[in-house]
Amino acid sequence: MTVSIDRPRKLGIAAGGGPLPLAVAEAALAAGREIFIVGVRGAAGPAIERYPHGWVRVGAMGRFLRLFKQAGCDDVVIIGPMTRPTLRDILPDFQGLLLLPRFIKRMKTGDDALLRGVVEFLEENGIRVIGAETVLPSLLASEGLLSKAAPSPSQEADIDAAIRAAQEIGARDIGQGAVVCRGSVLALEDVKGTDAMLGRVAAMPAEGRGSEVARDGVLVKLPKPAQERRVDLPTIGVRTVERAAEAGLAGIAVEAGGAIVADAEGVARKADELGLFVLGFPHSRTHGARS
Structure with missing residues (x-):
């Protein structure tokens, strides 16, 4: 009698930059x-x-699909992470040429539309795209504080204002983050990413963004309203x-279950060292912040 043993499904990893592709690889290997891995050159x-x-x-x-197959x-x-390509950056193979009109249209819409196009392409060709958290559940932000510090009542109000601002740009597929200080929107994320946004805030006069002595203002990151949640969830890490x-902010808030925290222990240590709060707020708060 032959006994069939179900083997775990083989996992492909389309790798951009940073440590997360390797963390997912190690988690998959540990699970048997x-x-x-298919690495994107330049990322x-x-x-x-x-x-x-x-x-x-x-x-x-074509090569992207063929390697996984x-x-x-x-x-x-x-x-x-991967820098959004310009048309000048794209060097299509034959399959890429066939898909180019579809992707050009999506590039004009936004990053999430472009990534949905990649997901559709893989699934049309028999490969299932899954979220990284299905392999490594600990990547997802949990609800509550990661840090010893907690937001003040005025900073809680800034979190709500930043949620509203992030929802507005997310609805237009522009970005996933916003910085608010004392009720004023200081910066919104665009295709240049979170680091560039925080760099702009750091360059502002200290009275507009808090100071080393008295930090104020918050960074909020949350998924776009129509986000393809299997790819490109908002991500924070030690950096x-x-x-x-460096931008003089008091803390960071992300949607619990809707953001990735790369190295949560390291994030908590660094936040405590620098005196910032890191908060995971419930998804229900994104509805309340709209009023």
Whole structure:
């Protein structure tokens, strides 16, 4: 009698930059899953070469699909930051040329529309796209404080104002974050990302953004209203805490279950070291903040 043993589905990882692709790879391996990483040139780092891997340039959609198919991947996680390409950056292969009109249209709409196009392309070709949190659940922000510090009542009001501002730009597929201080919107995230936004805040006069002595203002990141939540969830990490401190902010707030925290223990340590709060607020708060 032959006994069939269900093997875990082989996992493909479409890797952008940062440590998250490697964290997902290690979690999958620890769970007994085979993996194959496809690194996007110009975004993924050389550390992916420690694992079974291949490389793909932006626009080479045929090779992108073929690498996962040849490796026998059933599921794919798309993880890690990548600079949004311009048309000049894209070097399509034959499959990419066929898809170019579709992707040009999506590029004009926004980042989330572009990523939804990548998801659709993979799933049209028999590969299931899954969220990174299904492999590594601890990546998702939990509800409550990660830090010893907590927001004051006025900072709670700034969080609500920043939620509203982030929802407005998210509805237009522009960005996922906003900085608010004492009721005033100081900056909104655009295609340049969170670091660039915090850099703009850091360059403002101290009276407009708090100071080393008395921090004030908050950074909020949350998913866009129509976000494809399997890819490109808002992400914070230790560097985000450092940049928020450089900008004179009092803290960071993200939607619990709707954001990724890279290295939560490290984020908590750095926040306590620098005197910032890091808060995960419930999804229900994003509805209350609209009023």
